[in-house]
Amino acid sequence: MYTFTGVSASAGIAIGPVEQIDHGTAGLHRIVCDPFRERALYDVAVVLAKDELRRLSQRTKGPDADILLFQIALLEDESFTNEIGDYIAAGAGGAAAVERAEQIFAGRLNNVDDEYIRERSVDVCDVCRRVVDILDGRPRRRLHLKRPSILVADRFFPSDLFSLDRRMILGLASNQDSTISHAAIMARSMGIPAVVQLGDGVAALATGHRAILDASDGAATLIIEPDGTHVAQADCKIAQSRLHGRTPDPVAALPCLTKDGTAFRLLAATNASSEPDEPLPQGAAGIGLLRTESVILDDLSEDAQFERIKEKLQCSDGAMIAVRTCDTSADDDSPWTAEITKRLHGHRLFWPQIKALLRAAPYGDLRVLFPTIAGVEDWETCLKEVDNCRDELHRNSPDVTIPPLGCIVDMPSAALLAGELIEHGAQMLAIDIEDLTRYTLGLVQDATAAANRVDNPAVQRLVKEVLQQAGARGVEVYLCGITIESIPRIPIYLHLGVRNFSVEPAALLPLKKLLMEEDLRNSPVPKP
Structure with a gap:
């Protein structure tokens, strides 16, 4: 775990993967033509850059649009154009001439005493990078985000943020930006959330890792690969920020920690039929089980399912959503068959759902869970159909x-074969x-009796087997299927090693209160 401390530029907190925006041009091999051709290429690049900036300005308003209009004006500035033209005439390539002008004009602004004016040097760098990228044939979009992420950069350019989907940006972490930089203003x-002035080395250490960006309550930190305690505290802050004016339960305001400081995580179990913009229940760090039987029963098309899941992800602010594909045991009158192989052959139901999920995946932190997996053969059949x-x-x-x-472990065979899966x-x-x-105790038709016996020693032994196999392979395990009736029997699984719990909304805070009273130091792990 690494912690970088900086300055808070925009309040908030986020947890997620870190992606770097790199403005470097190292390694490019440029061929310089005669001055007339280089000047012609530069003139064309300026026309294209201005056209791109105008299109961007039409999608923005207020100060953001002013940033882009300033960049257009710079490209039309006579002294700027002459500086580049003279260097090209002396034999330089167009890209090199623009880079030289960038250094000269940005340097002039950086030498001004006024901090606000100094920060405007980033506009010079931004527009010059755009022209250079056109000349070098590089894409103007520096990053293609496939999932919501925390962005890190030495310094953010306005175009970095203009070119990305806001819903994919969890937060900004910067080495050099200040609280009055364009990046900070745009983040607000x-x-x-945004934290600036984090210092050198943050991008190299953070990129590709999970991190907490905390700019809340006076904090200004980026924690790379946080431990369970920090995640629990961050989850709590995020849950509070999502209350949207609702009165918080005092317990919801506390981090998910036992008396001895062991961190655990609570997620909600809910239905896909709920409103997409419905806020997460108090105390939930995400959705650990999103049931989709209602979507199938409503006979929604692939496009309709895609739109529903996409909206859920877009409204989740980067929180995890684990979708369970249709469960054959969820309804006695379900139109699908009991065996997964038969269900898979009925592509009319399965393929539209899987394709909808694959299409929605880029819009958030989506996981897909398959139920009724008896063993490796069933699992490989699922993977083949996904492919x-x-x-x-x-x-x-x-x-x-x-x-x-992932798999829903709902049968003893799946528990015993967890390692193979x-x-x-x-x-x-x-x-x-x-x-x-x-399924273990032969209570298939009696859910009430099952809820009262979830702590049966045979069930404990199966859960322990899953935890051991998953732990040895670095795979996370979630305990779901927790109802209000089964809550008193759940703490034993905390002692066995479960740290993630997916709970129906009504049971979230009661379970949290119960788990917070546990002390793993003084309670030996039960021997089932």
């Missing part, structure tokens, strides 16, 4: 993202404790 207007759906989508879109895929590609395991109890 966009309502995303088939991806291949079909590739015909219209070459860039299809497969989100993390992980070795064959399962990236997440969610133990449905109620279903596992039903």
Whole structure:
């Protein structure tokens, strides 16, 4: 775990993967033509750059639009144009001439005493980078985000943020920007957290890792690969920020920590039929189980399912959403068959749902969970069908993202084969404790009796097996299927090693209160 401390530029807090925006041009090999051709190429690049800036300005308003108009004016400035033209006439390439002008004009602004004017040097760098990228044939969009991320850069350019979908930006972390830089101003207007002046080395250490960006309550830190305690505290702050004016429960305002400081995580279990913009229940750090039976029963098309899941992800502010594909045991009158192989052959139901999920994956932190997996053969059948759906989508879109895929462990066979399932590609395991109890104890038709026996020693032994196999392979395990009736029997699984709990909304805070009273130092792990 690494912690960088900086200055808060926009209040808020975010947890997520870190992606770097790199403005470097190292390694480019340029061929310089005669001065007349280089000047012609430069003139064309300026026309294209101005056209791009005008289109961007039409999608923005207020101060953001003014930034772009200033950049257009700079490209039309006579002294700026003459500086570049003279250097090209002396034999330099167009890109090198623009880079030289960038240094000269940005340097002049950096030498001004007024901090606000000094910060405007970033506009010079930004517009010059745009022209250079056109001349070098590089894309103007520095980053293609496939999931909501915290962005890190030595210094952010306005175009970095203009070119990205706001919903994909969790926060900004910068080495050099100040609280009055364009990046800071834009972060405040966009309502995303930002920490600046973090110092050298942050991008190299943070990129590709999970981090907490905390600019709340006077904090200004970027914590790379945070431990469970920091995640619990951050989850609590994020949950509070999502209350949207609702009166918070005092327990919801506390981090998810036991008496001895062991961190745990609470997620909600809910239905896909709920309103997409419905806020997360108090105390939930995400959705650990999104049931989709209602979507199937409503006979929604692939496009309709895609829109519903996409809206859920877009409204989640980067929180995890784990979608369970249709569960054959969720309804006695379900139109699908009991065996997963038969269900998969019925592509009319399965393929539209999988394709909708693959299409929605870039819009948030999506996970997909498959229920009723008896063993490796069932799991590999699922993976094959996902690949088939991806291949079909590739015909219209070459860039299809497969989100993390996992299993619902709801049968004893899946629990005993957890290690094999992980070795064959399962990236997440969610133990449905109620279903596992039903199938283990022969209570298939009696959910009430199962809820009262989820702590049965046989069930504990199966859960412990899953935890051991997953822990040895670095895969997260979630306990789901927790109802208000089963809450008193759940703490034993905290002692066994479960740290992630997916709970129906009514049971979230009661379970949190119960788990916070546990002390793992003084309670030996039960021997089932």
